[in-house]
Each structure stands twice: as C-alpha cells, then as structure tokens.
Amino acid sequence: MSPRARADRPFDLLVVGAGATGLGAARAARPGSRRVGMVETARTGGDCTHYGCVPSKTLLDVAHRVSRARDGRRFGVGEVGPVDFPAVMAHVRSVVAEVEHDESPEQLASEGIDLLHGWARFTGVQADGLLALDVSGTPVTARRVVLAVGAHAALPPVPGLAEADPLTNRTVFGLVEQPRHLLVMGGGPIGVELAQAFRGLGSDVTLVEGAARLLGREEPEASAVVTAVLRRQGVDVRTSTSVTSVATTADGPVLTLSDGTSVTGSHLLVAAGRRPATSGLGLDAVGVETDRAGRVVTDAYLRTTAAGVLAAGDCTSPLQLTHVGDAQGRLAAANAFARSVRLPGVLGGLVPWDDRVVPWVTFTDPEVGRVGLTEAEAHERWGRRARVAVVTMAETDRSRTSSDTDGYVKLVVAPGRLGGPAVLDRVVGLTAVCPHGGELAGTGALAVRTGMLAARLAQTVAPYPTYSLALRVAAARLFGSYGGQTWRPARPDEDADGD
Numbered sequence: 216m217s218p219r220a221r222a223d224r225p226f227d228l229l230v231v232g233a234g235a236t237g238l239g240a241a242r243a244a245r246p247g248s249r250r251v252g253m254v255e256t257a258r259t260g261g262d263c264t265h266y267g268c269v270p271s272k273t274l275l276d277v278a279h280r281v282s283r284a285r286d287g288r289r290f291g292v293g294e295v296g297p298v299d300f301p302a303v304m305a306h307v308r309s310v311v312a313e314v315e316h317d318e319s320p321e322q323l324a325s326e327g328i329d330l331l332h333g334w335a336r337f338t339g340v341q342a343d344g345l346l347a348l349d350v351s352g353t354p355v356t357a358r359r360v361v362l363a364v365g366a367h368a369a370l371p372p373v374p375g376l377a378e379a380d381p382l383t384n385r386t387v388f389g390l391v392e393q394p395r396h397l398l399v400m401g402g403g404p405i406g407v408e409l410a411q412a413f414r415g416l417g418s419d420v421t422l423v424e425g426a427a428r429l430l431g432r433e434e435p436e437a438s439a440v441v442t443a444v445l446r447r448q449g450v451d452v453r454t455s456t457s458v459t460s461v462a463t464t465a466d467g468p469v470l471t472l473s474d475g476t477s478v479t480g481s482h483l484l485v486a487a488g489r490r491p492a493t494s495g496l497g498l499d500a501v502g503v504e505t506d507r508a509g510r511v512v513t514d515a516y517l518r519t520t521a522a523g524v525l526a527a528g529d530c531t532s533p534l535q536l537t538h539v540g541d542a543q544g545r546l547a548a549a550n551a552f553a554r555s556v557r558l559p560g561v562l563g564g565l566v567p568w569d570d571r572v573v574p575w576v577t578f579t580d581p582e583v584g585r586v587g588l589t590e591a592e593a594h595e596r597w598g599r600r601a602r603v604a605v606v607t608m609a610e611t612d613r614s615r616t617s618s619d620t621d622g623y624v625k626l627v628v629a630p631g632r633l634g635g636p637a638v639l640d641r642v643v644g645l646t647a648v649c650p651h652g653g654e655l656a657g658t659g660a661l662a663v664r665t666g667m668l669a670a671r672l673a674q675t676v677a678p679y680p681t682y683s684l685a686l687r688v689a690a691a692r693l694f695g696s697y698g699g700q701t702w703r704p705a706r707p708d709e710d711a712d713g714d
C-alpha cells in the first residue's frame with residue numbers, strides 16, 4: 216500500500232523515529248487495538264543498531280579478545296598473529312544486520328505497526344484538533360505524536376574541525392582500512408570505548424580530554440582505573456587538555472592542544488557529546504519548545520508544550536542510553552492515552568518518568584557498571600550518615616584466577632526515609648569496575664529500585680568464585696570487618712583518589 220493510501224485516515228498514535236525509543240513507543244501503544252504509525256527517514260533501528268551500541272560493542276568484543284590473547288604471553292600462551300581489519304569490520308556489519316532483522320519493516324508490519332518511509336514535519340493543528348504532519352510530501356494526521364528523533368554527534372566550535380571532516384559514530388564503523396594512528400577528541404563513553412577498541416586491534420591511539428579525568432560522570436576511582444589500563448595498553452591519554460584547533464595536512468589531521476603541544480595522526484574521531492536532532496521538524500507550527508541545548512522540553516510525564524505531542528529518548532533526555540529511550544518510549548505511549556489524574560498509574564492515570572534508578576555501563580575492559588548515587592552524591596545528600604564499602608578486585612579469588620586484578624566494587628548505602636540504626640540502611644548506589652561489571656549494575660539496579668536493605672545483601676549467599684561475590688563482601692563490610700576491612704563514611708569527590 217502506498218504511503219498516501221495508508222495515511223488517509225488519522226493515526227491514533229504516530230511515532231516519529233524508528234530508533235530504540237520509537238520502537239519502544241510503537242510496540243507499547245497496543246498496535247492491535249489502535250492505529251499506530253511510525254515514520255523513519257533512514258533505516259529502522261536508529262543509532263543503537265547501526266552507529267552506536269551494536270557496532271561498538273561488537274568491535275570492542277573483538278578487540279578485548281585480541282588484547283587478552285596478546286596478554287596471554289605472560290602465562291606461556293604463544294604469539295598472536297596480526298588482525299585482519301576488513302574481516303573484523305565485516306563481522307561488525309553482519310552482527311548489525313542480524314539485529315536489524317528483528318526491527319525490519321516486515322517484522323514491524325507483522326506486529327501491526329504501519330511504517331511510513333520519509334521525513335516527518337509538523338504543519339499545524341487542524342480545526343478538529345488533529346495534529347497535521349507532512350511526511351516527504353504526504354499529508355498525515357494523528358491524534359497523538361511521540362517524538363523520538365534522537366541526536367547527532369556534536370562538533371564543538373573548534374577552528375578547523377569541521378573542515379577536517381572528522382570521523383564520528385556515523386562513519387567510524389564504515390572504515391575498511393585500519394587507522395595507523397587514531398586521534399580521539401573527547402574522553403566520555405564513546406571516546407574511551409573506541410580508543411580501547413582501536414588500540415586493541417593494533418592502531419596507535421591518542422585520546423584527548425579537556426576535563427581533568429576521563430568518564431567524568433563516574434566515580435573518580437573508576438576514571439583512574441580506566442585511565443591506568445588504557446595507558447598500560449599503550450593509549451596516549453591526555454587529560455586536562457583541550458583540542459584548540461585542527462589543521463588538515465598531507466600527513467593527516469594535526470591537533471593543536473591547550474598545553475601548546477600538537478599531535479598528528481592518520482584519522483580523527485570526534486566524540487565530544489551529542490546534539491538533539493530537533494531541527495527541520497516544524498516544531499513551531501504546533502508549539503513544541505526546545506531548550507538552549509536543543510532538547511525537546513517535557514514535563515515529568517514526557518508531554519511537550521504542545522497538546523497531544525510527547526517526546527522521549529535522546530531528543531529530550533540528558534541520559535542518552537538505549538534502555539532509557541526504550542523505557543521512555545513505552546512510558547510516552549502509555550501517557551499519550553492516560554487520563555489526566557495525578558495518581559501515578561491508578562485508574563489509567565499519568566505516570567511520571569523516574570531516572571533515579573537507571574543503570575549504565577561503559578564497555579571497556581574492565582567494564583564500568585553503575586547505578587544510583589555515587590559516593591559524593593550520597594555525601595551531598597546525607598553527609599557522613601551515608602556509608603560506603605569497597606572490595607578491590609585484587610582481593611577477590613575470581614579476579615586472581617582470571618588475572619583481572621584491576622578495579623573494584625563500591626556499595627553506597629544511606630539511612631531509609633525514617634532513619635534508624637545502620638542495620639536499616641538501604642542500597643542507594645553501586646559502581647562495579649571489573650569484568651562483567653555491567654551485570655553487577657543490573658543486580659545493583661534491583662537493589663536500589665526495591666530500596667533493598669544492605670543487610671539483606673550481606674545475608675544473601677553468592678556463588679564462589681564470581682565477581683558478584685564482591686557485592687556480598689562489600690555488603691558484609693557495612694556491618695563489621697570482613698577480610699580485615701570495614702566501611703567508611705561517604706566523602707566528597709575532592710577527598711577521593713582520581714587521575
């Protein structure tokens with residue numbers, strides 16, 4: 216059926232963007248009983264599938280295998296041959312194709328979701344209250360719209376940067392030749408993950424971060440571990456150093472740095488943050504406001520400033536993660552049809568978005584898994600009544616058997632709402648810097664989400680020898696001495712060790 220024929224009746228819900236967020240929204244909108252449409256200008260799956268999580272985690276997995284195999288020399292394992300870069304990239308593409316299959320237009324059609332291919336733009340609100348849009352020349356109307364249009368790599372206003380036509384997450388996974396020397400601008404999750412991936416595959420890598428430490432959102436100790444590991448692997452990490460200008464020469468891109476030095480590489484990757492993709496959508500035609508960062512402004516229920524229009528995922532959330540997009544997309548779809556009573560979830564009422572218990576993971580080796588509050592954030596809220604217990608990887612048997620002694624697990628607990636003795640303290644945060652630290656963040660999310668008593672975690676038998684045992688030992692330290700170590704009161708960041 217042509218887009219025009221499918222668009223002749225109003226949609227109950229039209230989702231703009233078929234990334235993780237849009238897919239979450241459309242699937243949750245009960246397409247069997249409502250007319251649900253989704254507009255996508257490119258391929259279904261969005262950044263996560265094509266230019267983000269899936270290709271980066273696949274590339275990292277190969278790089279980690281190579282690095283670990285090379286590291287095996289110290290245990291008597293023989294030499295590892297060179298990496299066949301084109302074959303690695305072909306593998307990355309094949310995994311992307313596999314994931315894309317689950318989100319294909321055919322699959323969506325089988326789920327009752329009507330996919331329109333084209334660029335969606337609001338044109339106004341009709342007299343009957345329907346939202347009017349143009350989808351690449353086809354007029355479409357909808358009772359409700361969820362904006363799930365995502366974000367793009369931001370190019371900071373650094374002289375010469377745009378002219379250098381740097382790699383971004385959009386283009387880096389399309390490389391067919393291995394970079395000899397990759398310069399990475401930005402030491403957030405993208406920069407750090409890709410620096411380690413390319414170094415593992417054999418490229419020289421220089422990572423330049425303007426702030427005092429890598430992964431600025433994490434605990435300072437987590438940044439310190441990741442920085443030390445990257446340096447040991449041969450990444451030239453420069454912190455407290457900004458890129459001030461870029462020149463394009465016959466030898467490749469040359470970065471001038473804030474410390475007065477310069478560095479030349481064969482390729483430049485920009486990983487300096489993301490900008491919401493909110494232009495060209497005709498937002499003014501219906502009154503959807505954006506903030507100074509370009510994010511769609513929403514209330515707690517993900518409703519925008521325009522009646523009937525909601526927004527979710529990277530285009531509105533400061534937490535730009537696939538699982539946040541999916542959860543927000545599902546919530547936006549539910550709230551789009553909810554009754555306007557402010558009793559969350561009761562009698563079909565609106566439910567607010569709650570980002571207090573969102574876990575995330577940086578997929579370096581070791582992984583940095585995180586949920587809830589950092590030690591410093593807990594200190595800010597409860598002072599020294601917040602407590603922490605730490606277990607270093609060097610003291611766990613699982614790490615010893617795998618020779619993975621970098622990292623630690625830190626549990627943060629605080630008094631419950633009614634206060635009371637320490638035995639009633641609840642888990643409010645976890646950082647796990649270790650192999651599979653992301654899996655521990657999943658367990659931590661359950662503990663924080665349910666307001667679990669730390670004592671319960673201490674009482675829970677954990678399998679030996681696993682990394683998860685470190686969680687139980689950390690919990691035990693909150694109530695006494697374990698292995699000669701115990702808890703301490705939470706302290707602000709400036710008192711912690713960092714890089």
Ligand SMILES: Cc1cc2nc3c(=O)[nH]c(=O)nc-3n(C[C@H](O)[C@H](O)[C@H](O)COP(=O)(O)OP(=O)(O)OC[C@H]3O[C@@H](n4cnc5c(N)ncnc54)[C@H](O)[C@@H]3O)c2cc1C
Nearest residue numbers: 232234235236256261262263267335365528529535536537
């Ligand atoms: C390199 C990298 C690695 C990442 N790794 C992780 C990770 O490991 N874990 C994690 O949780 N997150 C990760 N992320 C973040 C994650 O990819 C994003 O949070 C997620 O993809 C956001 O989904 P979204 O649907 O909101 O946006 P997008 O995926 O950007 O989807 C938006 C879609 O809307 C379409 N669109 C935009 N405007 C229009 C229009 N007007 N009409 C029609 N269609 C339109 C676009 O074509 C696009 O397909 C990573 C990101 C990057 C860049």
Ligand SMILES: NC(=O)c1ccc[n+]([C@@H]2O[C@H](COP(=O)([O-])OP(=O)(O)OC[C@H]3O[C@@H](n4cnc5c(N)ncnc54)[C@H](O)[C@@H]3O)[C@@H](O)[C@H]2O)c1
Nearest residue numbers: 401402403404405406424425457458486487488535576577
């Ligand atoms: N594993 C994951 O979950 C994962 C992986 C990748 C990306 N992501 C998502 O994507 C988002 C964007 O990631 P990102 O790493 O691009 O952004 P980011 O904002 O987290 O980090 C960008 C970094 O670039 C630095 N920077 C900016 N301008 C600079 C300059 N001129 N010179 C040197 N450094 C400069 C900033 O100080 C900052 O630390 C993340 O916040 C995350 O939500 C998640």
